[in-house]
Amino acid sequence: MRNLGLLTALLFVLSATLSSASVSDSHTNAKLVSEVRSVQPGKPFWVAVRLTMDAGWHTYWRNPGDSGLPTKIKWTLPEGFENGEIQWPYPHKFGSSNIVSFGYKDEVFLLTEISPPKSLVPAAPVKIAATVEWLECKDGCVPRQADLILELPVKNAAPEPDSRRVKQFEETRWKLPLTSSSWQISAAGSKSGFILQLTPPPGLGSELAKILFFPEKGGIIDHAAEQEATKTETGHILKLKKSPYTPEPATRLRGVLVSSTGWRGLNSERALQVDIPVIYDFQVN
Amino acid sequence: MKWNFVLLLLVLCFSLTSALNVQADEPVIGKPAPDFTLMDADGIEHSLSAYKDSLVVLEWFNPGCPFVKKHYNSNNMQKLQKHYTEKAVVWLIINSSAEGKQGHCTPGRANELIKEKDMAVTAFLLDHDGKVGRLYGAKTTPHMFVIDKSGVLIYHGALDDKPSTKITDIEDAENYVQLALEEVMAGQSVSLKATQPYGCSVKYGAK
Structure with a gap:
């Protein structure tokens, strides 16, 4: 009887694992994250689409190379808000001797600057929405799409950095190409x-x-x-x-x-x- | 006089090496397309040289590739095939996916696909060792080549100007293969001879 209980428990755990794995068959997890915890009227801030890829899978840079597609972000912002272009960290080169791709593995943060209007009044939180399209590839490729939403409160005070993100944004900025040098x-x-x-x-x-x-x-x-x-x-x-x-x-x-x-x-x-x-x-x- | 001779020799050496470099490379626009012989899905051999006096289109194909699916699920590719094969253009599909790789088509599978997808092609060719794919430098599916009646390569690259996997992008796309075929059939020279191909990488096996 005790054994049967144990078996049932095991089966339950097993089926739970299986069902959670089948919730999404995507090999890339997409999330919209912000560097700050609140929005100040008129003060631009940075958000990022974070793509976390399973081992062996990759997504692409602005020029995907010989095959693949660049990741695209379509923003839906509250009235008066504006977004900048994706700031692409430098890519990696992978593939075979005659076909190469440019892109990312493991994890990438695609930073974008959001500018809220000066006229914004601290009231309800603002909704930043992004539709992200990417192509994930390992041996074969699968096009994916995700609708991501981020809610941030509006405050007149200077925005506080989100301690979970500070390091991630800093490391990503280090990977952005320098725009000038003495070379x-x-x-x-x-x-x-x-x-x-x-x-x-x-x-x-x-x-x-x-x-x-x-x-x-x-x-x-x-x-x-x-x-x-x-x-x-x-x-x-x-x-x-x-x-x-x-x-x-x-x-x-x-x-x-x-x-x-x-x-x-x-x-x-x-x-x-x-x-x-x-x-x-x-x-x- | 002597110096001129040395200079001439040097120039000759340079041109020879650059000519060799080109030879070892992928096919070149304006030069004869390399000949090949491949078996089709019914076991019949097709040689490019046998289609001299015809316009020839080569289409690299992998049924599992989302870029290829876009053009077949929308019927875009079949419409092109039908339109041009009816005008005596030779349209050859080439499958270079190695055994065990994505999109590998056995002769049986190839014949099924011709029916399922209602393809209107001259032949579905199997290139499982990737020899012809490598000879042509085929990088993606779909990667397209257009060869004129004298066997000269007149276009290579993308099918159209919208690198995407979305069917909705087809309507506004400019089709480069169609453009090249229309121009050459009208006796004009091809205005856009080469574009960066897009799609999935060709799933070659180990060399």
Whole structure:
């Protein structure tokens, strides 16, 4: 009898586990989180869509690479509120030797700035809603969508940071590409691709390791081709192969340069925004 | 005089190496599309060279891929196939999903899919070792190639300008394959010859 009770209990636990697993068959958990605990009229604040992926699964950067789709967020905000663009942390490169993707595994916070109107009066809490669409892939891909809601009280006082989020937002900001630096970066175009010349500011003796360029959109460079980095007397050279899908040679290179050593000395920020003209000189081969 | 000769030699060397580089690579717009022979779902061999004098469309296919499902569940792909095969265009579907990988089609499954999806194609070709896929640098499903009557590649890339898995995006999409076929059939040169393909990665097996 006691054994039967135990068996029933076991079965109950087992079925509960199974049913909770079947509630959502998505391999990515999406949540809308805020850096602050309240909204102050006229004071912009940051929220993030947090995507937590199962082991082996990934989602995509703004340029997904050879396959995949970038994550999209559609905001539904109270009247007078405005939202900024997604601030994309630098991506990772994965895939096989001839097909590569740019994106994230484990967890990513997609930060977006929300600006409430000055005329906002502290009354009922405000509702921030986001419809998030992403493509999750492992061996195969599944498109997903989630409607997320966040409620925040409105207070005239300066917003208090949410202690659960401070570190997460800080770590994410560290992964956002630096928008300016003292590096001199130029691009020369040739028939077969581009040569980036990276010259550090005087005094910054650090040598860059594992340099990678992620183009902002497809059709510019061959995503899967190896990017050959060479140390020169004055800095570094990075060779990029032209995309086979370029109808016209690119006149600008826009994207993100990533180095595991950092752009402001050892262990500094790893990603740097690049938006430079391509200089074509027919002497360069 | 001597220097000129050295220079000429150097230039020759450079052009030779770059020509070799291109050769080892994926097919090039304006150059002959590489020939291949593959078995269809009924065990019949099809060679690209046998379709000289016809316009040929190659469509990389994986039935489990949400991007492919978008174009088949909406009937968008079948409509295109029907429209152009009726105009004597040769439309070849190529399945490069290796055994055990997503979208792998046995000959039986391929024949089922032709019926189920009401495909209007010239042949459904099986490329399970991925040789032809790799030869063409096929990256995604769907990845499209258009070859003219002289066997020259005139378009490669995406099916249309809306990389998404949503059927509702089809209506406003500009279809690049249609654009290329219409232009070449009207005796014009193709205005958009290459675009970044979109979709799921082709599920190749190990080399």
